[in-house]
Amino acid sequence: MSIYSDFRLARDEIYKCMKCGNCQEVCPLYLATRKEVTVARGKIGLLEMFVTGEAEMTAGMAERMSYCTTCMACNEKCPCGVRFDQILLAARAEGARRHGLHPIKKTAFTMLRLQRFFNFGMKTGGKLQGAIFRRVEGRDYGARMRVDLGLLGQKKVFPRLAEKPFRENRPTVYVQKPKLRAAFFTGCMINYFYADMGEAVLGVLKHNNVEVLIPEAQGCCGTPAAVNGDVASAIELARRNLRAFEDCGAEAIVVACSSCGSAWKHSFARLLEDDEVYGPLAAKWAARTYDINEFLVRVIDYDRENLGRIERKVTYHDPCHLRRGQNIFQEPRDILRSIPGVELIELKRPDRCCGMAGSFCIVHPDLADKVLAQKMADVAQTPVQTVATGCPACRLQLWSGLINTGLPQDAVHVVQLLNESYEKAAAH
Amino acid sequence: MLNKELVKALTELLGKENVLTEPEDLMNYAFDATAAMPKQTPELLVTPRSTEQVAGVIKLARQYGTPIYPRGSGTNLCGATIPLERGIVLMTLEMNKILEVDPENLTAWVEPGVIIQSLNDAAAEYGLMYPPDPGTVTTATMGGSVSMCSGGLRGLKYGVTKHYIMGMEVVLSNGEVIKWGGKTVKNVTGYDLTALFTGGEGTLGILTKLLVKLNPVPEARKSLLAVFDDLDKAGNTISAVIRGKIIPATMEIMDNTTIRTVKKFTGADLPEDAEAVILIEVDGYRETVEREAAMVEEICSRSGAVSVTAAKTDEERDKLWLARRNALPALAQVKPTTVLEDATVPRSQITSMLRAIRAIAHKYDLPIGTFGHAGDGNLHPTILTDVRNKEEMERVHKAVDEIFEAAVKLGGTLSGEHGVGLGKARYLPLEFGPAGVEVLRWVKEAFDPHYLFNPGKIVLRG
Missing domain, CATH: 3.30.70.2740 (Alpha-Beta Plaits)
Structure with a gap:
């Protein structure tokens, strides 16, 4: 039994809340709306009434559970130690069991399960994207939707889909006398949108004498399904990925996406708690999964000697699922500071959510924009040329915000800067 | 049952986005931060954005005989915002502008939905502060804080909310708007209605603008922590400090149960068998602070403290405050x-x-x-x-x-800073006797004869 399969397991967590409302101070959605339904206390209040039988889990209540970016800022603030993200995941799963999933989400998660079909769709999209998206002038890979599909809005800027997915025909990166054999779990965003990030990961690992395997059978990490209550899809994807990596012969898994990292480290084991075969596998790999920043700093002690100079003022946005999800915030800053010429200037609140939150920004685009606007206001006050982050999803959101706000900065992953620095040193 | 005409009229007045009617949006307002209270879901919630809109809501509510429950962030601790008789929750959070900071008169005008910390941030730009500091300073609204007359950690030297409210704009139960008080330190014109509405818990009128007094931020501060193995010694120390003509900004105490719990949850460096710890902070000009801190340290030692630690740096201060700051959070986790x-x-x-x-x-x-x-x-x-x-x-x-x-x-009171609200209304005769409670009713009925505002709080219908 896990919180995903049995809502009753979230009851004690719900009763821990003393309704003090301290979560209001940090909740990005509450700060944007000032409505109790958006903050942890409000939703816990609703769920408590469901638990006591004072209220039904109506379709309306299930819908209200979508008002959360799962940024976990409330967890960190809570004086009672309530793990609201766990309550929310349990509530969404319960909501989905009772009322089904939104038809768009249902189709999307089915796509994710059918990896081959999904891959074909994204590849076709890569070829046809000119018809759907209009390029943003002056930017080489940004595009907005030509028509409003009534879903995403026409405002959001998307990176161009890779013409060829990053993983396609990708051989193992062999190195002489490898320090370690690592398997790279790319996640969907790097595979289909941000091949440049994938290349950077391979570049820095190769430079540091790490052999990199890219198991072909890997798929989506299942986070979109898990956080929306589609437990069956999430479990199937977790099993698929565990199978793909169990047989590949790697000693560690490296990820460069904060949500994928959290999935491998936390969600798989929770989803597969009752699974005698895959449960232990999930636990085993959870202990061997590393975010790329963590891997470089804590596991292989990356090469800090052969770094080329990059004269740039940079700030760092903390992805929620990296900082609060995996307690990783020092490592990316260490890497940035180690690059000669890079000056790290902190944002006012670097750990404030950017509002992307995966499918959240699709379901609540206006709200996601409001949250993003705050982040952009912070960036505008910080004299930097580049916004670095540790997650492709945050990168997309930041980058779309920068373009729409008319800010000149670029948004990149930390490893891209590190890779650039290695390449500069090599060119000399 | 909710009157459809009333909803329609309110929607016309405020716009659709400022009127919530769905049960799933309203159930969130059935409770506040008070434990073990009855819950009640309001019939609807409105978020007016101006004094005129507040007056309009009140006129409509009166016309339809529907009670109004004013609410800010809902962080009070006496059930003051629970909509006991359902009706309309009037949420002030969209009236959240700091209208003026006046460094010459040391005042600020704010709307009721301003978060206390936002006022402090705005005042800090002038080297000023708003001294009342309830534990909810980063979440509570000024309107709520004034209505509840909240206290905080600095009461001993700086007083509480009522000492900082100089004037206000209020909408009365007949829909009329009055302004009371002003920027003058001295003002004896008429009854002091400002004082009456401060701590009125939203039972007399709806506050729409507040004029507050600001203080200069003290130049320096210093914290000391004294540990005691005996409760009497701790008590004597508190008296000795005051007798010594020192008025610390803060003088906090924690008992043995709290000490043990905080130690367990935070690993704070405190002796498990201590009967009490006292945390003292003095503030003011640097020279004064140094002198007072030395005097406090001496008094604590002389009164039998097992140990006295004085913070030399900000980090050391944070360390001393760790236990006190975590007192409630640690207890809440048990x-x-x-x-x-x-x-x-x-x-x-x-x-x-x-x-x-x-x-x-x-x-x-x-x-x-x-x-x-x-x-x-x-x-x-x-x-x-x-x-x-x-x-x-x-x-x-x-x-x-x-x-x-x-x-x-012991010559004290039921509530020092949380208020009466729903939680303590029935205990009032204990403190005031029947005649005193009757006086409260006179006041209530003079301002709100139809029990339109926050019914069920402080004064129960006779």
């Missing part, structure tokens, strides 16, 4: 339900009150951790329980009754 009271006694009676609470805890076999503002006699006996355990909750209610009785017997 059991699911945390019943937090604020019975208050003259500061000379602190030791007697702590002993009385300990005896009550023993009698009803309940874990009660007590911490609080020793300098102003305001204690927070915190009962750790589980609302789902009916038998235990009965003992909790009896213990609360006895805590109130003990406070009043």
Whole structure:
């Protein structure tokens, strides 16, 4: 039994809340709306009434559970130690069991399960994207939707889909006398949108004498399904990925996406708690999964000697699922500071959510924009040329915000800067 | 049943986005930060954005005989915002502008939905501060804080909310708008309605603008932590500091239950068998602070403290404050339900009150951790329980009754800073007698004859 399969397991967590409302101070959605339904206390209040039988889990209540970016800022603030993200995941799963999933989400998660079909769709999209998206002038890979599909809005800027997915025909990166054999779990965003990030990961690992395997059978990490209550899809994807990596012969898994990292480290084991075969596998790999920043700093002690100079003022946005999800915030800053010429200037609140939150920004685009606007206001006050982050999803959101706000900065992953620095040193 | 015409009229007045009618949006307002209270879902919620809109809402509510429950962030601790008779919750959060900071008159005009910390941030740009600092300073609104007359950690030297409210704009139950008070320090024109509305808990009128007094930010501050193995010695120290003509900004106390709990949850460096710790902070000009801190240290040692630690740096200060800051959070983690009271006694009676609470805890076999503002006699006996355990909750209610009785017997009051609201309305005769309660009713009915504003709080219908 896990919180995903049995809502009753979230009851004690719900009763821990003393309704003090301290979560209001940090909740990005509450700060944007000032409505109790958006903050942890409000939703816990609703769920408590469901638990006591004072209220039904109506379709309306299930819908209200979508008002959360799962940024976990409330967890960190809570004086009672309530793990609201766990309550929310349990509530969404319960909501989905009772009322089904939104038809768009249902189709999307089915796509994710059918990896081959999904891959074909994204590849076709890569070829046809000119018809759907209009390029943003002056930017080489940004595009907005030509028509409003009534879903995403026409405002959001998307990176161009890779013409060829990053993983396609990708051989193992062999190195002489490898320090370690690592398997790279790319996640969907790097595979289909941000091949440049994938290349950077391979570049820095190769430079540091790490052999990199890219198991072909890997798929989506299942986070979109898990956080929306589609437990069956999430479990199937977790099993698929565990199978793909169990047989590949790697000693560690490296990820460069904060949500994928959290999935491998936390969600798989929770989803597969009752699974005698895959449960232990999930636990085993959870202990061997590393975010790329963590891997470089804590596991292989990356090469800090052969770094080329990059004269740039940079700030760092903390992805929620990296900082609060995996307690990783020092490592990316260490890497940035180690690059000669890079000056790290902190944002006012670097750990404030950017509002992307995966499918959240699709379901609540206006709200996601409001949250993003705050982040952009912070960036505008910080004299930097580049916004670095540790997650492709945050990168997309930041980058779309920068373009729409008319800010000149670029948004990149930390490893891209590190890779650039290695390449500069090599060119000399 | 909710009148459809009323909803329509309110929607026309405020716009659709400022009127919530869906049950799933309204159930969130059935409770506030108070533990073990009855819940009640309002019929609708409105978010007016101007005084005129507030007046319009009140006129409509009166016309349809629907009660109005004003609400800010809903962080009060006496059930003051629970919409007991359903009706309309009037949420002030969209009236959230700081209208003016006046550094010459040391005042600021704010709207009721401004978060206290936002006012402090705005005042800080002028080297000023708004001294009242309830524990909810980063979440509570000015409107709520003024309506509840909240206190905080600096009461001893700086007083509480009522000492900082100089004037206000209020919408009355007949829909008329009045302005009272002003920027002058002296003002004896007419009854002091500003003082009456401060702490009025939203039962007399709706506050729409507030004029507050600001203070210069003190140049320096210094914290000291004294540990005691005996409650009497701790009590004597508090008296000795005051007798020594020192008025610290903060003088906080924690009892043994709180110390042990905080130590368990935070690993704070405190002796487990200590009977009490006192945290003292002095502030002012640098020279004064140094001199007062030395005097406080000497007094603590002389009064029998086991140890006295003075913070030399900001990091050391944070370390000393760690235990106090975590007192409530740590206690709250022990059991699911945390019943937090604020019975208050003259500061000379602190030791007697702590002993009385300990005896009550023993009698009803309940874990009660007590911490609080020793300098102003305001204690927070915190009962750790589980609302789902009916038998235990009965003992909790009896213990609360006895805590109130003990406070009043020692010359104190039921509530130092949380207010009466729903939680303490029935205890008022204990403090005022029937004649006193009747006077409250006169005042209520003079301002709000139809019980339109926050009915069920402070004054119950006769």
